[in-house]
Amino acid sequence: MITVxxxxxxxxxxxxxxxxxxxxxxxxxxxxxxxxxxDNVGGEVIIxxxxxxxxxxxAVHSSRTAVRINLSEATLxxxxxGSRGIARMGGVVDYTLTVPAAMSIEIGGMxxxxxxxxxxxx
Numbered sequence: 001m002i003t004v005x006x007x008x009x010x011x012x013x014x015x016x017x018x019x020x021x022x023x024x025x026x027x028x029x030x031x032x033x034x035x036x037x038x039d040n041v042g043g044e045v046i047i048x049x050x051x052x053x054x055x056x057x058x059a060v061h062s063s064r065t066a067v068r069i070n071l072s073e074a075t076l077x078x079x080x081x082g083s084r085g086i087a088r089m090g091g092v093v094d095y096t097l098t099v100p101a102a103m104s105i106e107i108g109g110m111x112x113x114x115x116x117x118x119x120x121x122x
Contacts, residue, residue, distance in 0.1 A: 042111035049101035049118035065091035
């Protein structure tokens with residue numbers, strides 16, 4: 001089962017990822033039991049599956065926002081973190097994530113457009 005908690009939808013004619021490159025592009029090795037927990041204030045989230053025990057994190061965000069990546073034994077947590085002003089609460093981040101096909105996923109946020117393809121996790 002995939003849990004998606006959303007309060008609204010952010011619509012855009014062309015995804016920001018197609019307009020420019022990624023500000024964050026990194027890959028994290030995970031165990032087969034690791035869950036993904038994504039907290040996003042707003043933005044597009046695209047999740048695709050692959051047959052690797054890795055999560056590729058590609059994100060587009062402002063220069064005042066970074067993606068916080070926290071990996072524990074059971075959970076990979078991703079969240080926006082701002083550097084100053086109102087952005088400290090986290091800004092808008094557009095994510096493209098490639099995850100193990102069996103990974104369980106939980107997405108929370110206020111405004112997001114979420115697409116999930118090919119996953120088999122909870």
